[in-house]
Amino acid sequence: MKSGDMFEAEPGSANRQEINPLLKLALELGPLMIFFFANARGERIAAAFPFLQDLGGPLFLATAAFMVATAIALAVSWVMTRKLPIMPLVSGAVVLVFGGLTLWLQDETFIKVKPTIVNGLFAAILLGGLLFGRSLLAYVFDSAFRLTAEGWKKLTLAWGVFFVFLAILNEIIWRNFSTDFWVAFKVWGIMPITFIFTLAMVPIITRHNLGDDSPQDP
Structure with missing residues (x-):
């Protein structure tokens, strides 16, 4: 297999394979939910499985669970499509590096x-x-929307700026609040903010929607 064949094909490509949207959402959010659960119930989990106590406190146990869940999610994506999704792959690589440093x-x-x-x-x-x-x-x-080139450009720019905002917000939260608050905000704060931002993008999507039968040009 060529290295280029390992990654998802370009949007609109005949070689691009898609998985069920709900399964895709579960694979992307599942590791984060497991991280939150393991941090919240870390002491009980460690008590039930004493060998996990060597990892350290709840946050370290949650980090290990997050790393395993991320690896499993990428593996499932590979089994389902024989491709590695680019964005989750970048996130997974960072999780493994920084998670490994956290535990070590x-x-x-x-x-x-x-x-x-x-x-x-x-x-x-x-x-x-x-x-x-x-x-x-x-x-x-691309599996959810079919937009004009201008539409994808505007949407990409908006999300790029939004990711900058999230990076700055994370720095503010973890540097100024407790670990438990940071974990809770990471799950229950970031999600609503992202949902609201996504809704704000609906006018762009509607305005530049190609329809079901129009050719896509990302």
């Missing part, structure tokens, strides 16, 4: 900085792609 050095700072790095990388990828004339967000949402 027993320093929770690394896992707290991870969202800053991931969001910063996504912003750099999306905004950098625009500099080269590529609307890379089409790789993520």
Whole structure:
């Protein structure tokens, strides 16, 4: 297999394979929910499985669970499509690196900085792609929307700026609040903010929608 065949094909390509949208959502949000659950119930889990106590406190147990769940999610994506999704792959790589450092050095700072790095990388990828004339967000949402080239450009720019905002917000939260507050906000704060932002993008999607039968040009 060529290295290029390992990654998802371009939007609209005949070689691009899609999985059920609900399953895709579960694979992307599942590791985050497991992270939250393991952090909230870390002491009980460690008591039930004493060998996990060697990992450290709840946050370290949650970090290990997050790493395993992320690896499983990527593996399922590979089994289902024989392709590695680009955006989750970037996030997964950062999770494994910073999660490994967190467990090895027993320093929770690394896992707290991870969202800053991931969001910063996504912003750099999306905004950098625009500099080269590529609307890379089409790789993520092409199964849901069929937009004009101008529509993908505007949507990619908006999401790139939003990822910058999320990176800055994560830095503010983890540096100024407790670990438990940071974990709770990471799950129950970021999701509503992202949902509201997504709704704000509906006018762009509606205005630049191609329809079911129009050719796509990302």
